[in-house]
Amino acid sequence: MNAPMFDDTTSYSLLKTLEDNPSLSQRDLAKRLGVSLGKVNFCLKALIEKGCLKVANFRNSENKLAYAYLLTPQGVEHKALMTVEFLKIKTQEYERLRAEIAELKRESKQVKEVIHG
16 A cells, blocks of 8 residues: 655654754655655645745755755644644554553463463
8 A cells, every 4th residue: 555645744754854954855854754755855845835845045065056945934833733733643652552561461461370370
């Protein structure tokens, strides 16, 4: 099953990474996020269209034209809202895992009692 090209996790990760590292290349972003270069390119274009990012040109040390991806005020707000939503989701995941671990510990204890009498 193919992951959608534009998803909240990738968008959030891009905004979070670019907030501190606006001059990372698309290739570097892809490596850091563990996604394809094509997905990074697609998501960056979508975030620019949504008004969350703006692109600034600059010359880098190798005298080539490079880009900086800067969060707009709307991008900062969008990232903040996503942070709250991701926190809710991750907290729910954590609670489910905690309950599952507690159940596995109970089962493990019962197995040990059966084996060791």
